[in-house]
Amino acid sequence: xxxxxxxxxxxxxxxxxxxxxxxxxxxxxxxxxxxxxxxxxxxxxxxxxxxxxxxxxxxxxxxxxxxxxxxxxxxxxxxxxxxxxxxxxxxxxxxxxxxxxxxxxxxxxxxxxxxxxxxxxxxxxxxxxxxxxxxxxxxxxxxxxxxxxxxxxxxxxxxxxxxxxxxxxxxxxxxxxxxxxxxxxxxxxxxxxxxxxxxxxxxxxxxxxxxxxxxxxxxxxxxxxxxxxxxxxxxxxxxxxxxxxxxxxxxxxxxxxxxxxxxxxxxxxxxxxxxxxxxxxxxxxxxxxxxxxxxxxxxxxxxxxxxxxxxxxxxxxxxxxxxxxxxxxxxxxxxxxxxxxxxxxxxxxxxxxxxxxxxxxxxxxxxxxxxxxxxxxxxxxxxxxxxxxxxxxxxxxxxxxxxxxxxxxxxxxxxxxxxxxxxxxxxxxxxxxxxxxxxxxxxxxxxxxxxxxxxxxxxxxxxxxxxxxxxxxx
Amino acid sequence: xxxxxxxxxxxxxxxxxxxxxxxxxxxxxxxxxxxxxxxxxxxxxxxxxxxxxxxxxxxxxxxxxxxxxxxxxxxxxxxxxxxxxxxxxxxxxxxxxxxxxxxxxxxxxxxxxxxxxxxxxxxxxxxxxxxxxxxxxxxxxxxxxxxxxxxxxxxxxxxxxxxxxxxxxxxxxxxxxxxxxxxxxxxxxxxxxxxxxxxxxxxxxxxxxxxxxxxxxxxxxxxxxxxxxxxxxxxxxxxxxxxxxxxxxxxxxxxxxxxxxxxxxxxxxxxxxxxxxxxxxxxxxxxxxxxxxxxxxxxxxxxxxxxxxxxxxxxxxxxxxxxxxxxxxxxxxxxxxxxxxxxxxxxxxxxxxxxxxxxxxxxxxxxxxxxxx
Numbered sequence: 031x032x033x034x035x036x037x038x039x040x041x042x043x044x045x046x047x048x049x050x051x052x053x054x055x056x057x058x059x060x061x062x063x064x065x066x067x068x069x070x071x072x073x074x075x076x077x078x079x080x081x082x083x084x085x086x087x088x089x090x091x092x093x094x095x096x097x098x099x100x101x102x103x104x105x106x107x108x109x110x111x112x113x114x115x116x117x118x119x120x121x122x123x124x125x126x127x128x129x130x131x132x133x134x135x136x137x138x139x140x141x142x143x144x145x146x147x148x149x150x151x152x153x154x155x156x157x158x159x160x161x162x163x164x165x166x167x168x169x170x171x172x173x174x175x176x177x178x179x180x181x182x183x184x185x186x187x188x189x190x191x192x193x194x195x196x197x198x199x200x201x202x203x204x205x206x207x208x209x210x211x212x213x214x215x216x217x218x219x220x221x222x223x224x225x226x227x228x229x230x231x232x233x234x235x236x237x238x239x240x241x242x243x244x245x246x247x248x249x250x251x252x253x254x255x256x257x258x259x260x261x262x263x264x265x266x267x268x269x270x271x272x273x274x275x276x277x278x279x280x281x282x283x284x285x286x287x288x289x290x291x292x293x294x295x296x297x298x299x300x301x302x303x304x305x306x307x308x309x310x311x312x313x314x315x316x317x318x319x320x321x322x323x324x325x326x327x328x329x330x331x332x333x334x335x336x337x338x339x340x341x342x343x344x345x346x347x348x349x350x351x352x353x354x355x356x357x358x359x360x361x362x363x364x365x366x367x368x369x370x371x372x373x374x375x376x377x378x379x380x381x382x383x384x385x386x387x388x389x390x391x392x393x394x395x396x397x398x399x400x401x402x403x404x405x406x407x408x409x410x411x412x413x414x415x416x417x418x419x420x421x422x423x424x425x426x427x428x429x430x431x432x433x434x435x436x437x438x439x440x441x442x443x444x445x446x447x448x449x450x451x452x453x454x455x456x457x458x459x460x461x462x463x464x465x466x467x468x469x470x471x472x473x474x475x476x477x478x479x480x481x482x483x484x485x486x487x488x489x490x491x492x493x494x495x496x497x498x499x500x501x502x503x504x
Numbered sequence: 505x506x507x508x509x510x511x512x513x514x515x516x517x518x519x520x521x522x523x524x525x526x527x528x529x530x531x532x533x534x535x536x537x538x539x540x541x542x543x544x545x546x547x548x549x550x551x552x553x554x555x556x557x558x559x560x561x562x563x564x565x566x567x568x569x570x571x572x573x574x575x576x577x578x579x580x581x582x583x584x585x586x587x588x589x590x591x592x593x594x595x596x597x598x599x600x601x602x603x604x605x606x607x608x609x610x611x612x613x614x615x616x617x618x619x620x621x622x623x624x625x626x627x628x629x630x631x632x633x634x635x636x637x638x639x640x641x642x643x644x645x646x647x648x649x650x651x652x653x654x655x656x657x658x659x660x661x662x663x664x665x666x667x668x669x670x671x672x673x674x675x676x677x678x679x680x681x682x683x684x685x686x687x688x689x690x691x692x693x694x695x696x697x698x699x700x701x702x703x704x705x706x707x708x709x710x711x712x713x714x715x716x717x718x719x720x721x722x723x724x725x726x727x728x729x730x731x732x733x734x735x736x737x738x739x740x741x742x743x744x745x746x747x748x749x750x751x752x753x754x755x756x757x758x759x760x761x762x763x764x765x766x767x768x769x770x771x772x773x774x775x776x777x778x779x780x781x782x783x784x785x786x787x788x789x790x791x792x793x794x795x796x797x798x799x800x801x802x803x804x805x806x807x808x809x810x811x812x813x814x815x816x817x818x819x820x821x822x823x824x825x826x827x828x829x830x831x832x833x834x835x836x837x838x839x840x841x842x843x844x845x846x847x848x849x850x851x852x853x854x855x856x857x858x859x860x861x862x863x864x865x866x867x868x869x870x871x872x873x874x875x876x877x
Contacts, residue, residue: 287859287863288863289653289860289863289864289867290653290654290655291651291652291653291654291867292639292642292645292652292653292654293652294645294646294647294648294652295647296642296643311873312873313873325847325850325851326809326812326813326847343810343816390818392617392643392800392801392802393800393805394643396642396643396645398642398654399873400873401867401872401873401874401875402873402874402875403863403866403867403875403877404874404875404876404877405876405877439874440874
């Protein structure tokens with residue numbers, strides 16, 4: 031039977047000894063590896079160092095390679111392998127060692143980026159980009175070192191790296207400034223997702239997403255503006271912070287367009303005017319007491335309602351005209367009562383005169399009817415800030431619908447803004463303040479300005495209260 | 505659908521409106537009915553009669569009118585969601601409503617407030633077949649068994665008659681007509697027609713001239729279908745003879761840039777009509793931010809709100825007084841002019857006109873007073 035003792039001398043020195051050296055060194059290095067990790071764990075625990083887990087995770091696989099490489103190197107040294115072979119094998123072992131060291135370093139840095147980046151609140155996609163940059167740099171240096179080990183010409187590889195870098199920079203020349211600005215933006219933490227911001231160029235809305243290259247802002251009209259990070263960094267940004275209160279139900283702005291219907295009825299004197307008005311539907315009363323608001327909204331002083339204007343211009347009755355013009359529409363909860371009041375005034379006047387003056391031909395009072403077409407807009411408000419932004423942008427028709435038409439024509443008794451502020455925002459004081467405005471005493475643009483002013487004041491007050499509370503808490 | 509592609513206000517509006525509506529994504533088609541010379545003579549009589557003039561229309565002429573409409577029905581491939589018929593010429597097409605269904609609207613551009621009863625009675629059975637009628641001014645409508653909508657005409661701000669002009673172009677037009685710029689210019693642009701009261705304009709101007717030095721420009725054309733226009737022009741020329749400050753200009757009907765330039769060069773624009781349809785020349789002047797003095801007739805009061813977007817007058821003395829007010833108070837005149845321009849911007853541009861048509865199409869068939877779209 032063959033035993034080791036019986037093996038020839040060449041076999042002992044050629045195979046057995048290197049094998050024994052390899053196995054012994056492997057056992058020794060693995061033992062040292064285990065000791066090293068245990069010592070590091072104890073030291074980390076006693077010193078409170080949090081990097082031990084990262085270090086272990088980054089070096090776990092490469093350290094196995096290191097043990098094998100050292101063992102193989104020593105085994106090769108004591109072996110009888112021809113010298114001509116030893117050189118390339120040593121270079122190969124050296125290369126594997128270099129690669130494993132670089133891989134360990136790369137793993138380490140990447141893990142540190144993710145750990146610390148997450149703590150700073152940097153988006154995961156941004157951290158991924160940074161990790162990829164680190165990987166690319168490490169791989170470049172690794173390749174260069176391996177080339178150096180093998181003694182290959184260095185210049186072509188370096189040239190290739192430079193060319194790749196230049197091409198990359200050229201391809202990414204538009205993206206790089208945004209990426210760098212994005213890093214700056216996220217590291218400062220001045221703007222966060224959920225904040226309501228306004229750029230000096232006019233874009234305004236809630237920040238719904240932040241990436242290295244861009245920030246997405248959703249406006250009150252639900253449009254999403256994508257702002258490149260380089261512009262964000264250059265622009266002056268007013269950050270109103272996250273809204274203090276969110277609405278239970280969002281306010282969806284609607285608008286209203288009008289079709290004018292002819293009744294075919296006309297009045298030639300005051301008596302006919304009163305008689306036809308008495309029998310007219312609400313849509314006729316509404317048209318003649320409201321149409322002038324929209325038709326002449328650009329005028330600083332809007333004309334009186336149609337009845338008053340006709341009585342003065344055509345019948346020449348300035349006294350009755352003044353009374354009809356002075357009817358405070360805001361006082362009336364519905365169109366029926368308004369009609370009664372107007373007819374009452376006309377009949378009072380008729381009691382002192384016969385039919386009154388006759389209108390010349392073509393100057394009769396023609397009864398018209400308002401047909402409202404209501405349609406949704408893209409504007410929605412979920413908080414006061416969005417409400418304010420929408421107020422600045424909605425059409426005159428939308429403002430008119432929610433203030434005038436909702437209260438009197440739809441019979442809600444209150445304008446839509448006040449209802450929403452009270453019921454969905456809990457802003458009772460602001461709701462009352464807006465409900466108290468007599469909209470008939472303002473031009474529509476004047477009314478818009480007043481509403482904006484009220485809401486701005488409320489937001490300012492609420493910001494001050496929040497600041498005081500924060501200061502008190504601090 | 506109407507009766508001509510060229511000539512007249514309806515064709516002018518449709519030629520600008522149809523492309524815009526198509527741009528909006530609406531498959532709009534403009535169809536013109538075919539007719540003979542005799543047919544159009546009859547429809548011209550209808551037109552005059554609906555305006556209130558007495559016309560002698562024979563039974564044969566009525567039969568011809570129906571016959572031509574019947575031929576058109578046979579030849580036309582009627583297929584649409586909304587049929588929009590302009591004026592009386594194609595009015596009979598509505599007899600296809602029973603067969604085709606859909607929405608049918610009659611767009612009446614004529615003042616039918618005091619029509620010749622015989623013609624009105626002839627057309628009425630067709631009118632009430634429609635789902636709705638559309639009129640240009642409240643005064644044009646009358647009690648009908650169908651719904652009636654008010655849609656004012658409009659101007660196109662980008663047309664040659666209304667677009668911005670350079671000062672050089674304006675000056676060259678004044679030079680061409682021999683009008684110096686040394687005095688305030690008062691202008692009336694309208695056909696030479698008794699109903700536009702050009703002699704009344706000269707009388708008002710003479711009253712103004714007593715206290716304020718100014719010029720008068722009376723610009724307009726003579727129409728081949730109006731035998732009176734030549735006579736009126738001759739009377740006006742005779743009345744103005746010997747007064748170097750009165751410029752009577754007889755210009756071809758397609759002189760759009762010239763009319764635009766004359767309006768823009770004016771200090772005050774007049775429209776002293778005795779009777780008027782809608783009077784779009786008023787909107788044209790207001791769009792140029794000119795202070796306007798106009799008679800309170802037809803559709804003019806819709807455009808001129810007295811003392812807010814211009815001044816309304818009722819006679820020669822009132823017109824002269826209003827002109828004097830404007831000439832001696834340039835700030836007030838400018839304020840009125842600017843208001844007038846805004847009034848036109850919001851209420852009398854082609855965009856508003858298209859919007860009104862679209863809304864009316866939606867409103868027909870929906871009786872509610874508040875329609876949620």
